[in-house]
Amino acid sequence: MATIRDLARQCGVSVATISRVFNNPEVVNAETRDNVLRVAARIGYQPNESARTLATKKSYMVGLIWDTDHRRPGWRHPFFQEIIIGLKTALSERGYHLLMLATSDDEGSHLRAAKRHNLDGVVFIDNGTQDPALTQLAESDVPCVSLDRPITGPRTTYVISDNAGGARIAVNHLYEQGRRSIATIAGPGRTRPGIERLDGYRDALAALGLPERSHHVVEGDFYLAGGHAAMRRLLELDERPDAVFAAGDEMAIGAIRAITEAGLKVPEDIAVVGFDDIELAALVQPGLTTVAQDKGGFGTAAATALIAMIDTPATGSPPPSVLPTSLVIRGTTSTLPRTSP
Template sequence: MATIKDIAKIAGVSVTTVSKVINEYPDIGEKTREKVIKVIEQENYRPNAIARSLSTNRSNTIGIFFTDHLNSGLRHPFFRDVIYGIEKVFFQKGYDLVMFAHRWGDRFSYTEKSKNRNVDGAILMGMPRTDPNIDRLINSNIPTVFVDLDIVGKKASYVISDNVQGAKIAVEHLYNLGHREIGMIMGQWITKAAQDRLIGFQQKKDELKLDNNNKWIIETEFSEKGGFQAMKKILSLDEKPTAVFCQGDEMAIGAMAAIEEEGFSVPDDFSLVGFDDIEISRYVRPALTTVHQDKLLMGEKTAELLLDIINEQKSFFPIVLPTKLIKRDSCKAID
C-alpha cells in the first residue's frame, strides 16, 4: 500500500506539499494540486485518519445535533432531506458525520459532546431559541451553523428559509381565491420557524385589512396528530374560517383527516395550505397546496457555510433561502 512518501516521490514534490493537497490548503498551485491528486488516484492512496488528525489538528468529522421532540428520528421528512444535502457535500470533502439526538428538556451539552468526539464543526437543527446550552457552544469557538435558527457568533452563522415571506404568499393565495376568514395552525412558539410564519401570517392579513381572529390561531406540535387536534378545535367553534394555513405539511395532512372525520371536505368546505412541500404532500388526496422550501439546498448550503467557517474564510454571512408556492388541489375559489 502506498504511503504519503511514495506519493511525494512519484509526483516529484515534498511530503509537505502532498499533505497540503490532501488537507485542501489554498497555497498550492493548481497544476501541482492536479498532479498530486492524479498520483493519489493512480496509487489508490487513502490517508490514515488518525495520523492526519494528529498532523492537522482536525478529525474530518462533523457533529449534527437535532431536536427529536416527536421521537421520529431521521424519519422526520424535514431532518431527513436537510441531512441528505449536508452529507452530500461533506462526503465529497472526505468528512464523516456523527449524529446526536435529544428531546426538549433534556440536559444536553453540545459543547461537551463536540469536544468529546473531537468534531471539526457542529450543525444544530430544530433547537428552540431558549435552549441554555446554545450560548456556551457559541462562546466555545467551535465552528457552528444553525438551521432554522438565526444565531450568529465569531465562528457561528445560520441557514434559514424565508419563513415570513412563505407565510405571506400562503395568505395572499387564499385571499386571491376569495377567502377573507383565514385561520392558522402553528407550531410551538419557541421555534424560530413558528415565530416567523406567524409574523408573516399576521403582517399579510394586516396589509389586506383582514380580521386577525385569535380564536382561529391554534398552537400545537409540528405533526399530523397536532394538526388533527388543532383542526378539531377550529371545527368546534361557532364561527369558523373558510381556509386554514398550516405551518407544516404534516399538520395540514392531520387537519385534512379531522375535516373529513367531521363530515366536511377539502376543498369544498375548507381550503388548506401547508408549508415545507414534503414528498407525501403531492400524493395525499386532495393533493396539498403548500409553500415549498428547498430542504436539499438548505443542507448543501449549511455544509458549505460550515466549511467556510472551519477553513477560516475572512468573511461568512447568514444564508436566507427563498420560498415559493406550489399550487395543487386543496384550495378552492369562493364567492
C-alpha cells in the same frame, strides 16, 4: 499499508519530497513527481489521515450534532434525510467528511468532543431543547452552523426557512382564490417556526385589509391529532372560515379529515394550505397545497457557510441564511387540476 518512508525508499528520495508531491506538487521537479506518483499507485500508498491531522491540526471532518435525545426518544426531524444529503454532498465537493459523534461522548460537552477530534467545524440540528452544550459550542472559536434555530457566537451562524414569508404566500394565495375568512392553525407558541408563521399570517391579513379575528387563530402541536382537534374548534364557530392556513402539513391533513367528517368538502367549502411539503402532501387526495421548504438548501447553505468560516480564519460569522419558501399548489385550494394518482 505502505507508509511514507516505504515509498521514499522505493523512490530513492526523502520523505519530505514525498510529502511535497502530495501537498505542494508544483515545487517538486516534474520528473521526480511523476515517478513518485507512479510508484505510489503501484504499491498502493496512501497517506494516513490521523498522522496528517496530528501534524496539521486539520482533519477535514465536520461534526454533526443531532441529539436523538434521551428525554424525547421519538424526536425526528421532518427533513432529516434531505438535509443530510445536501450537507454531505456539499461537504464532499470540498473534501470534507461528516462525523456523527456519539452522544455519550464526554457527557454532553460537544465542545470538548470537537476539540478532541480536531474537528474543523460543527453543524447542529435543533431538537427544540435549549441544550446549554450547544450554546457553549456556539460561543467557542469552533466554526458552527445551526439548522432551524437562530444562535449567535463569534464564529457561528444559522440557516432557517423564511417562515413568515411562506405564511404570507399561503394567505395571499387563499385570498386570490377568493377566500376572505381565513383562519390559521398555528404551531406551538414556544417554537420558532410556530411564532414566525403566525406572524406572517397576521402580516398578510393586515396587508390585505382583512380583519384579524382572534377566534380564527387556534394553536396546534404540529401533529395530525392536533390539527384535527384545532379544526373541530374552528368548525364550531358561528363565523366559520372558508379557508385555513395550517402551519404544518400534518396538521393540515388532520384538519382536512375534520372537515370531511363534518360533511363539508375541501376545497369547495373550506380551502386548506399547509406548510413544509412533506412527502405525504403529494400523496393524499386531494393533494395538499402547501408552502414548500427548500429541504436540500439547508444542507447546502450550512456547508457553504461552514466552509467559508473554516477556509478563511479571519472571518467571523457570515450572515444567517434565510431560505426562500415556495408555494406548491395542489387540490386543496383549487378544483381545477385534478391530479390523477
